[in-house]
């Protein structure tokens with residue numbers, strides 16, 4: 001997605017080769033127009049596949065799930081992170097290790113909002129180690145719903161997330177795939193010119 005690649009070049013800050021700060025337009029302050037375009041891009045990619053629900057994880061996936069759900073005309077659900085170990089029967093709960101926080105959280109979705117008949121599109125801001133997305137995928141599996149695919153706004157292709165997720169056979173679509181980065185440069189895997 002050219003608009004997104006250009007914006008990452010302009011306003012993204014690579015703290016080092018591993019972590020990209022995008023909190024001036026995606027993650028903290030949010031460019032609402034760009035967010036809606038991101039939602040349309042995911043809807044264009046997956047819209048033909050009968051998606052009934054968009055699934056993400058709090059916090060920074062929520063606005064992308066909203067934009068995607070608006071474009072598809074379906075509800076979205078966001079998985080909640082809890083530190084507590086209380087497992088209740090009416091929740092699907094999986095442990096997820098957070099790359100940025102260095103902590104393990106339990107991630108939960110109410111059984112009421114994911115059902116076996118659902119066709120689920122997972123979206124999130126980053127595809128990095130893949131751990132958060134694997135957790136969401138596991139929640140979909142537990143529910144018996146069909147996983148249509150995964151949409152990531154930014155993929156850090158030099159991390160192992162895509163390989164881990166592709167090993168499960170799921171279709172992944174990332175809107176910007178970073179091949180490598182540093183404070184001085186930014187290289188995308190598929191440079192878009194339009």
Ligand code: G4P
Pocket residue numbers: 018019020021022027057058059060061097098099100101124125126127128129130131132133134156161
């Ligand atoms: P993932 O690849 O499935 O997303 O799993 P991973 O565990 O690698 O990353 C999970 C968390 O780390 C996510 O946020 C994700 O947005 C964030 N993250 C990963 N790489 C980067 C990066 O380069 N820059 C930024 N800004 N964030 C990154 P989270 O811990 O779930 O928290 P939240 O921010 O969504 O609340």
Ligand code: NA
Pocket residue numbers: 057058059060061124125126132
């Ligand atoms: Na996230």
Ligand code: NA
Pocket residue numbers: 060125
């Ligand atoms: Na995040």
